[in-house]
Every structure is written in C-alpha cells, then in structure tokens.
Amino acid sequence: MEYEFNWTIEMSVGEDHIDEQHKKILSQVNKILEAIALGRDYDVVDETISFFDQYIKDHFTYEEEYMREIGFPNIEKHIEKHDNFRNTYKNLKERREHGISNEELILEVETYIGNWWFKHIGQEDKEYYLFIKNK
Numbered sequence: 001m002e003y004e005f006n007w008t009i010e011m012s013v014g015e016d017h018i019d020e021q022h023k024k025i026l027s028q029v030n031k032i033l034e035a036i037a038l039g040r041d042y043d044v045v046d047e048t049i050s051f052f053d054q055y056i057k058d059h060f061t062y063e064e065e066y067m068r069e070i071g072f073p074n075i076e077k078h079i080e081k082h083d084n085f086r087n088t089y090k091n092l093k094e095r096r097e098h099g100i101s102n103e104e105l106i107l108e109v110e111t112y113i114g115n116w117w118f119k120h121i122g123q124e125d126k127e128y129y130l131f132i133k134n135k
Contacts, residue, residue, distance in 0.1 A: 004030050005114065011122055013129040015066060021059045022121055028052060029113050036106045049093060056089060063125075070135070072128045081120060088112060 005026050012019050032048040060082045067075045092100075092108060100108075 004033070005117055013121075013125045014133065015129075018059075018063055018066065018125075021055075021062065022125075025052075025055065025059065026117070028055070029109070029117075033106060033109060036109070049096070052089065053093075056086065060086070067128050070128065070132050072131055074127060078124065078128070081124060085116060085120070 007023050007026055011022065013022075028048055028051055032052075035048065064075070064079055064082065067078060072078070092105075092112070096105060
C-alpha cells in the first residue's frame with residue numbers, strides 16, 4: 001500500500017489501554033486510506049468512518065479521564081486539541097458526504113491524520129506520559 005502509518009514504541013504513552021487505542025486508530029487510518037486508494041466500494045469507507053465516529057469519542061473520553069485522574073496540569077489545552085480534531089473530522093466527513101473526490105479525501109486524510117499522528121500522539125500525548133513519569 002502506498003499510504004501507510006506504522007506504530008513504533010516511541011509513540012507509547014506508557015498507558016497500555018491508550019497505546020492499544022492508538023494502535024487501533026492507526027490501523028483504521030491505514031484501512032480507510034487503502035480502501036480509498038484502491039477505489040473500493042464506498043461501503044468499506046463508510047464502515048471505517050462509522051468506526052471513527054464512535055472510536056474517537058470513546059478514545060478522547062478515556063484519555064481525558066486518564067489525564068484528570070493523574071492530575072495533568074495542561075488538560076484544558078489538551079482537550080482543546082481534541083475538540084479541534086473532532087471539528088476537523090466532522091468537516092471532513094461532511095465534505096465526504098457532499099462528494100469530495102477520493103483523491104482529495106486521500107490527500108486530506110493522509111496529511112491531516114499524518115500531522116495529527118506525529119504531532120499530537122507523538123509529542124503532545126507524551127506530555128502526560130512525561131508528567132506521570134516525573135511525578
């Protein structure tokens with residue numbers, strides 16, 4: 001597959017459940033990119049989008065609760081970043097429903113999710129990992 005994101009140990013946030021959620025999200029990102037790239041039936045893409053609808057909600061809720069439990073001081077800023085992701089995802093989903101081309105969709109998903117993956121999960125989520133590690 002031309003478009004693929006891979007999990008590395010450096011992405012771990014030191015909390016097994018969150019790491020597993022991140023791996024599942026990454027797997028679904030790869031699945032949707034592959035489905036779009038190969039011109040698969042919209043049902044496959046729609047199934048993956050449905051997965052994201054619930055999974056993003058569940059993951060962010062869990063992660064935010066975890067940050068509350070550990071007393072993470074930058075939680076509000078982190079939640080704001082989650083809200084930005086939710087809004088971007090909602091916008092992309094609406095554009096998909098209004099006929100965005102597969103090529104555009106691939107580029108946007110790959111670019112946005114790629115940036116999110118490396119910046120948010122690879123760096124910003126590490127902040128609460130480092131906080132708990134140094135606590």
